[in-house]
Each structure stands twice: as C-alpha cells, then as structure tokens.
Amino acid sequence: MHRETRIFRAPGRVNLIGEHTDYNDGFVMPAAIDLATWVTVAPLENRKLQIHSENFDEEIEVDLDDNAIAARGHWSDYPIGVAVMLERAGYRLRGARLQIRSNIPIGSGLSSSAAIEVATSCALTANSGVEIDARELARICQRAENEFVGARVGIMDQFVSLVGQTQTALLLDCRTLEFKLLPIPDNVRLIICNTMVKHELASSAYNERRKQCEAGVKQLASSFPGVTALRDVTLGQLEQHGDDLSDVVYRRCRHVITENARVLSAADDLEQGDLDSFGKLMAESHRSLRDDYEVSCKELDLMVELAREIEGVYGARMTGGGFGGCTVNLVAVADVEQFKQRVVSDYERFTTIKPEIYVSNAAKGPEEVTS
Ligand code: GLA
Secondary structure (H helix, E strand, C coil): CCCCCEEEEEEEEEEEECCCCHHHCCEEEEEEEEEEEEEEEEECCCCEEEEEECCCCEEEEEECCCCCCCCCCCCCHHHHHHHHHHHHCCCCCCCEEEEEEECCCCCCCCCHHHHHHHHHHHHHHHHCCCCCCHHHHHHHHHHHHHHHHCCCCCCHHHHHHHHCCCCEEEEEECCCCCEEEEECCCCEEEEEEEEEEECCCHHHHHHHHHHHHHHHHHHHHHHCCCCCCHHHCCHHHHHHCHHHCCHHHHHHHHHHHHHHHHHHHHHHHHHHCCHHHHHHHHHHHHHHHHHCCCCCCHHHHHHHHHHHCCCCEEEEEECCCCCEEEEEEEEEHHHHHHHHHHHHHHHHHHHCCCCEEEEECCCCCCEEECC
16 A cells, blocks of 8 residues: 555434434534445645545546536535535645545435545545644535535534544534534444435425525514524414414424424433433424424335334434435334344335344544554
8 A cells, every 4th residue: 555545434424313403503413323434545746636436436537726627416526525615715635546435325314425525524634734623624514515516405414424422422503513422321222224215306305495494584584683593483483473484384494493492302311311201302303304394205204103113212213304214213222133123024014125224333523544
C-alpha cells in the first residue's frame, strides 16, 4: 500500500424517535450503527479526484478545477458533492484517489448517503491537511445533498454519523445543534428490520411534506408573529387556528408538533431507564407517521404489528424517511434470538419477502482505521 494511503470509516444510523422533525428545527434521537462506509484515500500530484466504488464496481474521474461539475443522478454525486462543498466553503483540497466500500443497504433508510458523505469528508480533509469541527462538517455534508445532489434533507443523518458514540442515543436540537448523548441500557438491543421494499414516491413525497410544513408555518406565523418553524408552535396554538389550515396541512403540523414533544419525553424516559414508557412513545410516533404524516406503507405497518406481539419488545416503529425501508425495535437482550426468528418467519409468511434483520449496538462516529 502507498505510504500515504489512509482509511476512514463512518457509520450509518437508525432513528429511535423524532421523524421528519429535523427540517422543522425540531428534536431528533438517532444512534449511529455498526453498518458503515469505508473510504481509502491516497494523494495525487494534481487536482483530480479518481473515485472507485467497490459496490458498483465502477470508477469515475473529475477535476476539482472544473467549474462545471454537476450532479448526474449517479452514486458519485455524493462524494463529488462533498468535495465541491468543501471547496465552496473555502477549503482547498489536494487531488486524491478514493476507494469506497459500504455494507449499509442502499435506499433502506439507514443513511448510506450520509455515511458516504461523512467518510469522504474525513478522507478528503485529512488528505489535504485541513481540520474542520463536527458541526461545520455536518453542515457541509448536508449542503452536498441539498445543493449538489438536490435532496432537501435535514441535518440529522450527517450529524449523528459524525458525533455518535458507542451505546448512546443522540438527543439533538436541530435548530441550535446542541446535543446530549444518552446512554442506552445494556439490557436492550436495537434491532433493525428491513422490509426490503422501497416505494418510488419516497423522494418526491419527502419534498412535498416539507412544502406542506412550510405552508403551515406561513399561515400560523400570520397569527403568531415570531413563529419561524413548526418548532415554535404549541399544540394549543395549532388547535386554535386549525380552521385556517387545510386538513392535510393541519395533520402534517400536528405530527411534527406532537413528535417534538415525544422526543423530549423519550429523552427523560431513557435517562430514567423507563423503557416501557419509551416504547409507548415509539408506538405513538409510528401511528402519527402513519395517520397524520402519511409516510408509512403496508409493509412497514405489518413489520411493526408483528414485532409488537413478540415477547421482550419494548417498542417498534418505522425509521427514516418512510415509504419502505426499515423499522427500529427496542428488544430485551434475552429475547433477541426468538425475536429474529419470529419476525423473519411471520413477515415472510404474510408477504413472501424474506426480510433482513440487523442487530446493532449504538456505534461510534467516524474514525481512521488500519484495514
Ligand atoms: C431522511 C432525511 C433526514 C430526516 C429523515 C426523516 O433520513 O435524510 O434528514 O428528515 O428522513 O426524519
């Protein structure tokens, strides 16, 4: 291996509670997971980026001095977007050869994109002798997705991939980026169940939900000056002015407002070790996402229903953007094996689809590794 070759790893994430609240300046509680992306980096003597993906078995080359670099709906948009945004933020990068590999299933709601962005940003900055703090790096990675790739995502995924810690959940205030790491008790595991479906409308529906939230804010701000995001609205205020909003916008707002409150209660529960109460909040979150925010789907609902009937399950809900992908389950350690068996056989019986199950500990943020 080349003397200056280095390897950086960044994790995917699962969100325990606080869904579709990040872009409303609200609260979220994700954890980094064991699944990850690795980027191997070696310097080049020019300003080229040669990027190879092991997963896609493909290589592309771009010139950092090319002002016309644009996204083209390709896996390479993510690493290139990060390089472009680092440069735009004023960090001059050295050319590099990057090799990317990942074991995070793509498009399953476990933030394979954030992990690529974060691992690439760590590799490119280290290769260029640049140091950037986690908050700024998270914003740069988010910008890569917002401004380069063209997805209007919030900051949750990039942030937790950067600051996650072993055996802890991250309580993040997405307005101030203040955060707290809350220990997850040793006697439970996070089990992620992949429905193995991904419905087409996921990204268009995501942007549509954002617009509906913005419409709600605009309307409510005319009655309550000072409201700049749904984060600022109480349930009482929403109810008082419910008639001014369309039914759909009203329900979208109700989800976000109640979900923010659930995240804060869940944080108290975790601090007090009250997993029963935490699990009830997960169930309420799922119902709200299903009925008010309408981002679930029949496969996610089924996976959650099946899990609830199993011994040792404190809570189950969809996780991530929705319309397919994964559920997250909080399960007693002693019941992990029977949980896996039951979920796999029941889900397959109802759908004929074999689900994938990942048992994860909350994992650590990015690091340099030796292999
Ligand atoms: C996706 C986005 C996040 C967040 C979730 C929903 O994962 O990347 O920013 O909005 O959806 O909670």
